[in-house]
Amino acid sequence: MALRALLLCALLPRTTPSTPTLQPTTDEACPAPTSLDCAGGLRSSVMIAASESGALRESCPGTARFLRPDPLTGAVLEICGSHPNGTRAAPRSLPVSDCGEAHIGGIAVDHPRREAYYTTGGALRKLGLDAPGDSEVAAALGVVVVRGQNFGKDADDLRNVALRGFDCPRAALTWVSEFEVRCVVSDPSLTGPRASELRPSCVTVTTKSGGAGSSESRTTAEYRRAEYGAAAGPAVFDVEVSNGGGFALRARAVAVDGGGPRVFFSSLGSDDGDVYGGVLVYENGALAVALDDAPRVHGLAFEADAGACGGGWLYYADASRSLIARRPACPASYGAPGDAHERVLATGLSEPRGLALDPHVEKAGDARTLYATANTRVVRLDASETDSFDVVHAGMSHSAPDGVLVLPLAPGKTSSRGDRSLRLLWLDANKPGVRAATAAGTRPGYLPTPPDPLRFPRALALDPADGELLIGEWLGRIWKAPPSMAAALLLRDDDSTAAAASVRATLDDEERSRARLQTALYTLLKL
Secondary structure, three states, rough: OOHHHHHHHHHHOOOOOOOOOOOOOOOOOOOOOOOOOOOHHHOEEEEEOOOOOOOOOOOOOOOEEEEEEEEOOOOOEEOOOOOOOOOOOOOOOEEOOOOOOOOOOEEEEHHOOOOEEEEOOOOOEEEEEEOOEEEEEOOEEEEEEEEEOOOOOOOOOOOEEEEOEEEOOOHEEEEOOEEEEEEEOOOOOOOOOOOOOOOOHHEEHHHHHHHHOOOOOOHHHHHHHHHHHHOOOOEEEEEEEEOOOOOOOOEEEEEEEEEOOOOEEEEEEOOOOOOEEEEEEEEOOOEEEEEEOOOOEEEEEEOOOOOOOOOOOOEEEEEEEEEEEEEOOOOOOOOOOOOOOOOEEEEEOOOOOEEEEEOOOOOOOOOOOOEEEEEEEEEEEEEOOOOEEEEEHHHHHHHHEEEEEEHHHHHHOOOOOOOOOOEEEEEEEEOOOOEEEEEOOOOOOOOOOOOOOOEEEEEEEEEOOEEEEEEEEEOOOEEOOOOOOOOOOEEEOOOOHHHHHHHHHHHHHHEEEEEEEEOOOOOOOOO
């Protein structure tokens, strides 16, 4: 029997054991990003910092009532102001949602692409003008830290890092070591308060020497490294997203370079440093720093001119230094953030806010005229002069001008001499309509009353395609209407701030009833 067994073994074909090919092993598949976008109606609002009753006090006896925004949460603070008789009451927060969409601070139109970009306190959003669409494009500036092994011998060996299939921009990618790589991101599905979880199975690292690799167990990765040495593919063990759990931005002003396209927007920094303060530029799906030394910019304007570096000029209202200035809007490849070539146009302005360029220039080579709002005034500046401005409209003590806009001259008119058209428009956060005057500030008044009263309007822009206005309200709505206000289209509604809207309606009714008995009371909305 033993002999027969030996003969059978000899007759059977011999097989040489092959080296097993180790495949990547993942704990679980990469989950699709979950949209937690409140404006899309996919998440119910959660009211925070509400007062005991969720509404106004029954009365503020002997005092004026004020409403002021909380720039961090979007809350509306109710204040019973002091009076000569000494009456005083502590402020209370009225209910708002935790999604950060309840405080629109700036809006600008990307005319070639028929889109509008607007800020909502915690994010930069994009709104379609011809086709429906409202999406969040940047909510925080975070860093994705990927840990594992075989991430390349050096930075040149690292080819790419893909996060949920989207490549990290090369300028945002950093090789730390063969065990760690980092990517600076602003995609709201990856970083920010509404980001989805990012797991190792969602990350793919590609190197020149080892190819592409994703999530693996440490045991499998060590076998692969022992077998293939330096040619072993990357293995991802752990992913960490920094600054992904809270607001990293307090978006306020916005300006668009349609030729790029580039979107400049400011973030108002916090004193504790948890929120970034400066001007950022959003381009090709990535964020970069444009100005790193201006933590409280409340107004932005862009001029498509060659400038000093071929990128145009960026005008900004810096409330931290009480000035308006401009700098070259240099491309990312030119110089470092916070370009040193600042030209101050005006100083000594209290809380400068909205900015707008007059689109009309009398002749080629003339300096542009710039309009701004500051405290209760609307001022005019000449971009060719330094530290000089004229007051074209002085509001009353309760005025709160913000968004400002200058319309083009009427068709067929080539000179601004003798022009008495109401081209200068601005918003007063305490008024339900749009203010208007000539470019010289004369004939101040209002555009016709809109069909629906505005709720704390703050952001104003022009759609050049049809000459209609875009009006953004602090409480979340965006309107599109002609200057005649004959009709208004609601581009963005906001049901989550209905409580705050009803508060304003209640306050308006209260003021109208009191106006019959005493001097009118005013609300105040300043930032």
